[in-house]
Amino acid sequence: MTGRTILMILLLALIVGINAQDTTDPATGWISFEGSINRIGHRVFIQGQGSSYQLFLLPQRALDSLQIELIQDEKLAVAGIVLGPGILVYQIFKAEVVTQLRDSEGKPVIFVPGGVEVAPSRCIGCKLCVSQCPVGAISFVQRKAVIDPAKCIECYICSEGKPGGFKGCPVGAIKGK
Ligand code: SF4
Ligand code: SF4
Numbered sequence: 001m002t003g004r005t006i007l008m009i010l011l012l013a014l015i016v017g018i019n020a021q022d023t024t025d026p027a028t029g030w031i032s033f034e035g036s037i038n039r040i041g042h043r044v045f046i047q048g049q050g051s052s053y054q055l056f057l058l059p060q061r062a063l064d065s066l067q068i069e070l071i072q073d074e075k076l077a078v079a080g081i082v083l084g085p086g087i088l089v090y091q092i093f094k095a096e097v098v099t100q101l102r103d104s105e106g107k108p109v110i111f112v113p114g115g116v117e118v119a120p121s122r123c124i125g126c127k128l129c130v131s132q133c134p135v136g137a138i139s140f141v142q143r144k145a146v147i148d149p150a151k152c153i154e155c156y157i158c159s160e161g162k163p164g165g166f167k168g169c170p171v172g173a174i175k176g177k
Helices: 003-021 060-065
Strands: 022-025 030-040 043-048 051-056 075-083 086-094 097-100 116-118 138-141 144-147 174-176
Touching: 030 051, 051 075, 116 144
Parallel strands: 051 086
Antiparallel strands: 022 030, 030 043, 030 075, 043 051, 075 086, 086 097, 116 174, 138 144
């Protein structure tokens, strides 16, 4: 094998390795991303390749049913759709096991309603949370925010905010059940 061939093989391996860690299709928003888990409050992030995304998973009870536990600093990969500051996760690749969270149409493989709700007596109707929800689960009814439990993925952006931006409900009206 010539030096030139070895160089070509090494180059190809490098390209494949990079693609396995972080590939994005700008046309569809589909991303494969490898990194380390970082948990902040209720929220789960993945950090790697100089980027950080919040993971939009499924409600905790659905993750429990799928026996998915995401541990601080653990290395894994996810595939899904980029949605605002996060990834709507379809698949988790962990220790050579692939867990499917959503089908090809984006529907959760296990339906468990989200457990986040608004206390109407505390909500001041500022609407700040509505535009922040990545899945459009918050609507307004009689000047109060209301969360659709069938849509909520328990990302906790509405209550806890997101890095460098929205700080969460200013009056603490949104809580996990
Ligand atoms: S951010 Fe809080 S106070 Fe404002 S609308 Fe949403 S729940 Fe109500
Ligand atoms: S309602 Fe709140 S916790 Fe549920 S998906 Fe929307 S922003 Fe996330």
